[in-house]
Amino acid sequence: xxxxxxxxxxxxxADRLQxxxxxxxxQLEGKxxxxxxxxxxxxxxxxxxxxxxPENVDPLRFxxxxxxxxxxxxxxxxxxEQLERDVARANPDxxxxxxxxxxxxxxxRGEMETLHEMLTTLSDDIVVTAHVDEPARALARVYAAxxxxxxxxxxxxxxxxxxxxxxxxxxxxxxxxxxxARGVFPSVQAPAFWLDYAKLGARWxxxxxxxxxxxxxxxxxxxASAEVTxxxxxxxxxxxxxxxxxxxxxxxxxxARWLARARQMNAMLIxxxxxxxxxxxxxxxxxxxEDLAVDGPAIDPGALAEVSARFAPMVEQLCARHPGLRxxxxxxxxxxxxxQEPPAPDGFRASQYLLAWMWRLDRxxxxxxxxxxxxxxxxxxxxxxxxxTPQLSETAQKIMTPLAIEKFNGLQTSTFRPHNRIGKVxxxxxxxxFDPAPPRxxxxxxxxxxxxxxxxxxxxxxxxxxxxxxxxxxxxxLIYTNDCTDGTxxxxxxxxxxxxxxHRNNDGWQGRSPQTHALDNAxxxxxxxxxxxxxxxxxxxxVNVRCGNGTLDEFFLxxxxxxxxxxxxRLFGHGGVTDLADRPxxxxxxxxxxxxxxxxxxxxxxxxxFRNIGAYSxxxxxxxxxxxxxxxxxxxxVNGSGQDATAELIKNGWRSSKRSIGYDxxxxxxxxxxxxxxxxxxxxxGRALHVDRSIGLNYWIRMxxxxxxxxxxxxxxxxxxxxMDRLLADPQLRxxxxxxxxxxQDKAADLHATxxxxxxxxxxxxxxxxxxxxVAYALxxxxxx
Numbered sequence: 001x002x003x004x005x006x007x008x009x010x011x012x013x014a015d016r017l018q019x020x021x022x023x024x025x026x027q028l029e030g031k032x033x034x035x036x037x038x039x040x041x042x043x044x045x046x047x048x049x050x051x052x053x054p055e056n057v058d059p060l061r062f063x064x065x066x067x068x069x070x071x072x073x074x075x076x077x078x079x080x081e082q083l084e085r086d087v088a089r090a091n092p093d094x095x096x097x098x099x100x101x102x103x104x105x106x107x108x109r110g111e112m113e114t115l116h117e118m119l120t121t122l123s124d125d126i127v128v129t130a131h132v133d134e135p136a137r138a139l140a141r142v143y144a145a146x147x148x149x150x151x152x153x154x155x156x157x158x159x160x161x162x163x164x165x166x167x168x169x170x171x172x173x174x175x176x177x178x179x180x181a182r183g184v185f186p187s188v189q190a191p192a193f194w195l196d197y198a199k200l201g202a203r204w205x206x207x208x209x210x211x212x213x214x215x216x217x218x219x220x221x222x223x224a225s226a227e228v229t230x231x232x233x234x235x236x237x238x239x240x241x242x243x244x245x246x247x248x249x250x251x252x253x254x255x256a257r258w259l260a261r262a263r264q265m266n267a268m269l270i271x272x273x274x275x276x277x278x279x280x281x282x283x284x285x286x287x288x289x290e291d292l293a294v295d296g297p298a299i300d301p302g303a304l305a306e307v308s309a310r311f312a313p314m315v316e317q318l319c320a321r322h323p324g325l326r327x328x329x330x331x332x333x334x335x336x337x338x339x340q341e342p343p344a345p346d347g348f349r350a351s352q353y354l355l356a357w358m359w360r361l362d363r364x365x366x367x368x369x370x371x372x373x374x375x376x377x378x379x380x381x382x383x384x385x386x387x388x389t390p391q392l393s394e395t396a397q398k399i400m401t402p403l404a405i406e407k408f409n410g411l412q413t414s415t416f417r418p419h420n421r422i423g424k425v426x427x428x429x430x431x432x433x434f435d436p437a438p439p440r441x442x443x444x445x446x447x448x449x450x451x452x453x454x455x456x457x458x459x460x461x462x463x464x465x466x467x468x469x470x471x472x473x474x475x476x477x478l479i480y481t482n483d484c485t486d487g488t489x490x491x492x493x494x495x496x497x498x499x500x501x502x503h504r505n506n507d508g509w510q511g512r513s514p515q516t517h518a519l520d521n522a523x524x525x526x527x528x529x530x531x532x533x534x535x536x537x538x539x540x541x542x543v544n545v546r547c548g549n550g551t552l553d554e555f556f557l558x559x560x561x562x563x564x565x566x567x568x569x570r571l572f573g574h575g576g577v578t579d580l581a582d583r584p585x586x587x588x589x590x591x592x593x594x595x596x597x598x599x600x601x602x603x604x605x606x607x608x609x610f611r612n613i614g615a616y617s618x619x620x621x622x623x624x625x626x627x628x629x630x631x632x633x634x635x636x637x638v639n640g641s642g643q644d645a646t647a648e649l650i651k652n653g654w655r656s657s658k659r660s661i662g663y664d665x666x667x668x669x670x671x672x673x674x675x676x677x678x679x680x681x682x683x684x685x686g687r688a689l690h691v692d693r694s695i696g697l698n699y700w701i702r703m704x705x706x707x708x709x710x711x712x713x714x715x716x717x718x719x720x721x722x723x724m725d726r727l728l729a730d731p732q733l734r735x736x737x738x739x740x741x742x743x744x745q746d747k748a749a750d751l752h753a754t755x756x757x758x759x760x761x762x763x764x765x766x767x768x769x770x771x772x773x774x775v776a777y778a779l780x781x782x783x784x785x
Contacts, residue, residue: 001087002125004236005115006098007204009194011141012131012218014100017235018042020228020245021096031240034092038082040099048099050076051115053108057180058101058187059149063282065414067180080118087122095122096236103130104142104194105187107172112207126212128204129235133218134330135195135311136304140253142192144299147259148289149188152267154341155304158191162306168196182273183266183280195307198314216324224250235324247629255296261344262289268350278365281415283659288357292348302336367421395766396773404780411772415658418597418771420708423641423664436471436719437551442532448475449552450531452522452619454506454515455479457681458539459486459740461674463733464584465539466500467723472545472716473552474535477501478527480518482509486747487740494733502527519619528612535567535609536619542586542669543567543609544713558665559642563635564624565609566649567668568656570595571602573704578676578765580748582741584720585671586713593705594771595663600778602702604656607668622654640666669713672703676765677748680757684747700764702778707771 008014021028021035022042028035039047049061054069066072087095097119106112119126132138143155157174164170171193175186194200201213216235222228226244233242265288272278301308312332319325392400392408400408411417442448451474455462466477479501481489492503502525509517519536522528533552537543548554559565575591597603608623610616615631616624627635627650637649641662648660656662673679679700728734751757769777 001092001095001123002127002237003095003097003119003123005102005119005126005128005208006096006236007102007128007130008100009103009130009132009138009142010100011138011145012133013220013223014098014131015043016223016228016248017131017232018098018100019248020232021098023245024229024242027242028238029090029092031238031242032093033096033236033238034086034090034094035096035098036083036086038086039079039097043101044097044099045101046075046079047097047115048101048105050079051111051118052105053111055178056107056111056186057178058105059185059282060101062180062185063415065416076118080121083122094237101187103200104192107175107186107190107193109203109207112204116207126208127214127237128208128212129214129216130197130200131216131218131235132197132325132330134301134308134332135197135315136301136308136332139192139195139304139307140299140301144254144259146188147262147266148254148286150183150185150266150269150285151188152263152270153189154263155299155339156341159304159306159339161191162310167310168193168199181276181279183270183285195311196314197311197318201318214324215318215322217326217329219326219329220250224248249632253298255294256299256342257296257344258292258294259299260341261292261294261348261350263341264344264348265289265292265350265353268354272354272361278361280361281364284360284364287659288353292353299339300333300336302333303339305332305335306338308332308335363421367419390770390772393768393770393773395768396770396777399767400773400777401780404776407779408773408776411776416599416775418594418775420594420596422596423662434549434551434715434719436723437473437553440473440475442475445530446532447527447530449473449533450476450478450528450535452478452519452528452534452536453480453538454518455481455484455488455492455539456514457484457486457488459488459491459737460580460582460744461539461585462488462491462495462740463724463727463737464586464720465542466495467727468542468584468586468716468720470500471719471723472543472550474543476527478504478522478525480504480506480514480522482506482514482518486743487736491733491736491740494730494736495727498727498730498733500727515621519621523617523619531612533609534612534619534624535607536621537607537668540585540671540674541569541607542671542713544570544667544669545665546663546667546712547665550716555666559638561636562638562642563611563613563615564637564649565666566606566623566637566639566645566656566660567609567666568604568606568640568661568663569602569670570663570667570710571703571705572669572671572673572710573706574673574676574679575706577674580675580677580741580745584717584724585674586669586720587717589671589674590709590711590714591706592669592708592710594708596661597771597775598658598661599775600702600782601655602778603705604661605654606656609666620654623649625652627651640664669710673700676761678744679764680751680761681744681747683760684751684757697760697763697767698781701767701769701774704764704767705771705774 019042025035045060049066052058054072057067061067066075139158161167161170171191175190176184178184178186197215201215205213222231226247228245229242232238269280273280315330319327440448451469479492481492492501495501496503506514506518511517528534545551545555547558571593572589573591575589577588581588593603606622610624613634615635616627618626635646635650636644637646639645639656639660639662641664643662645660728737
């Protein structure tokens with residue numbers, strides 16, 4: 001097996017190559033080429049973090065909790081175990097590992113030796129590849145990236161170093177020591193030592209062997225085209241054709257004016273952090289930089305002509321030695337006036353921005369300060385008092401495995417520890433009784449705001465769910481049912497006759513799941529094709545508009561230019577309700593998960609409310625997919641707080657991240673369990689999306705959140721009851737609803753009489769876990785399975 005180790009460079013198209021590799025991962029594996037997920041979904045950052053010197057803390061390790069040597073060692077051991085397992089499973093001819101930070105982030109010889117030692121356990125046949133650009137162009141891009149990561153020194157530093165006798169040594173001499181607590185990271189603050197491509201290659205060949213280094217040219221035109229796969233095939237020895245890639249827009253660089261504001265702000269933030277009273281998490285720092293964005297031209301590489309001149313002889317020599325380098329792509333831009341940082345526009349004052357942001361810094365320090373300071377103290381060799389680890393609850397001591405206990409202990413000082421301190425804190429209902437939203441007068445041919453859904457044996461809950469969503473401003477419903485025995489299909493057929501829903505029988509589903517089959521068919525339905533807005537949600541999910549008077553109209557006023565809304569789940573547990581009751585779900589269940597809960601992955605899943613502008617051609621469970629290239633510019637994703645999340649979500653993703661989470665304006669209340677009796681029935685009938693999975697005790701533990709309370713949706717009870725009363729005034733619908741509820745009561749009684757289900761019921765009700773224990777249990781379960 002040959003290992004292709006792609007070391008970047010950053011700003012020279014590595015991210016595009018990684019995107020294509022990830023898109024074609026399954027196809028490549030069928031051709032004997034493994035691009036493993038275990039090292040990172042696209043950019044193999046876990047590989048990079050695992051090999052950096054313990055003292056050389058970079059922003060990635062800092063942000064992801066691998067500051068100390070013991071945590072980094074655990075990461076390295078886990079990564080190698082997973083890589084060895086991946087290689088044994090796939091038995092590939094070629095293994096591709098790609099981390100854009102390797103060339104610029106590995107400063108010491110020991111780091112490359114650690115990497116070499118790791119990889120040679122897999123294979124001795126290793127080729128190292130770097131894609132490079134003309135040095136001044138590469139410097140302009142990497143400087144911009146560094147500034148948006150926290151760099152405080154200007155480009156004058158590199159321009160001055162063009163006169164140094166040894167560029168590499170001069171850059172490293174100017175590189176500060178890592179000081180993570182104060183925002184100083186060598187990879188961010190260092191001048192670009194790696195622009196000496198000749199010395200870069202020589203250092204890698206010293207460790208990996210003579211002739212192992214390959215330099216190749218970065219071609220931004222080719223990289224944006226569908227033919228970029230040709231470069232992948234040549235660079236990584238992929239013998240078989242892999243087709244074409246998606247065409248993408250050329251990379252747009254940040255404006256020089258934006259960078260001037262950001263660099264000045266970084267200097268101010270570092271001065272603040274030096275006082276030792278605050279911490280600044282990396283995601284927040286990045287958001288600060290984005291808040292400073294202004295339009296304008298990017299840095300002109302021609303203004304860095306001194307850099308081009310310094311390295312021109314080296315570039316010529318490398319082109320002669322490396323067939324993958326094209327001299328035409330390495331020609332400098334026309335020389336321009338020497339670089340000078342533009343004045344920050346619009347009367348910008350870094351101190352004023354800092355004052356406006358102090359409340360966010362204070363809150364971050366209160367939430368994460370002690371954990372970060374403890375890790376930094378350990379990194380510096382100090383005997384910092386370790387925070388006391390809470391005692392496990394009685395239930396946790398009985399059911400948690402050693403791995404789950406390890407995860408629980410690790411969460412105590414992790415930035416992933418769950419809590420409720422984000423966004424607006426109000427979780428109470430308003431006392432104002434709202435009337436249902438009146439039916440809208442739709443343009444001719446329009447079906448308005450449409451919910452598409454799939455149901456099986458949900459009879460007691462249908463009328464409430466339909467009435468609720470009509471009452472907040474949805475216009476119609478397209479509902480598929482399959483294999484129903486409780487009258488669900490009859491209820492929906494009656495609602496169809498009443499002009500409320502469009503009911504479709506899905507008993508003849510084929511393929512992976514009834515849901516996938518239904519959603520594919522839904523795209524051919526006129527009611528969906530003529531929709532203004534579309535949401536695919538389930539009957540246990542309720543759109544909770546948390547702004548204005550709780551209607552969709554109010555939300556759209558807050559996010560007028562949004563085309564796609566990621567409505568993140570708030571998971572609601574059973575809250576002590578055991579028996580079935582013919583009362584609204586949104587009234588019975590108020591116990592829920594904390595708002596900040598990035599792990600396990602299911603907690604922050606979202607469903608999408610999206611404008612029907614033809615931007616996507618496929619409808620999946622959580623979101624529309626298959627973006628049309630010519631419509632990409634018209635798409636704007638927002639999170640539940642109305643904040644722009646386009647960059648993160650435009651192409652893929654089904655869950656919110658620490659960066660994109662938001663609940664302030666809209667959330668999706670997810671009542672996955674309802675009562676304990678309802679859970680038993682759900683356990684007995686299986687699931688719509690994954691028909692081969694059994695809903696056992698693990699599902700209960702993942703979904704039975706109850707440490708917090710959210711009753712904001714209950715201000716809609718008056719309008720819900722009014723709309724339910726109107727619908728149930730129809731005698732036939734009322735009879736069907738009552739019969740469906742009775743069916744579920746009888747089914748629950750039958751299941752209680754079955755020892756298997758009664759045991760499951762008793763076990764579920766006996767479990768009392770804290771939110772952190774629940775997270776730890778789920779994380780361990782994911783790894784152990």
